[in-house]
Amino acid sequence: MAEETIFSKIIRKEIPSEIAYQDDLVTAFRDINPQAPTHILIVPNKVIPTVSDVSCEDEAALGRMFSVAARLAEEEGLSGDGYRLIVNCRDHGGQEVYHLHMHLLGGRPLGPMLARRQ
């Protein structure tokens, strides 16, 4: 069984966070260090450490993450101008918390996806 992170405590409401949405498959809460006017993390309730650990049985939760992203983007008023969804994976992807999560970012132009190589 995969090791829990702080996100499991947030999902179980054992530590405080600003939860924007929760159901039987996923939880969404505001990032503690927001990088844009809207910065929400959408996570499966089940511990899946990284994208590399995803299996077919996780497809319902992963699909739900996208439908919740669309719903929250609408609620946050982001749908018209657009927004960005990011999933970082392991070291090179810049993943810090090893509980798979999708960042929903918006509310300002977000610039290029990656810093350009010189």
Ligand code: 5GP
């Ligand atoms: P990663 O770099 O793993 O893709 O993103 C992890 C995100 O989790 C970061 O944006 C970080 O600010 C956020 N984060 C880390 N610890 C906490 C926490 O305890 N509460 C909340 N709400 N966000 C957290």
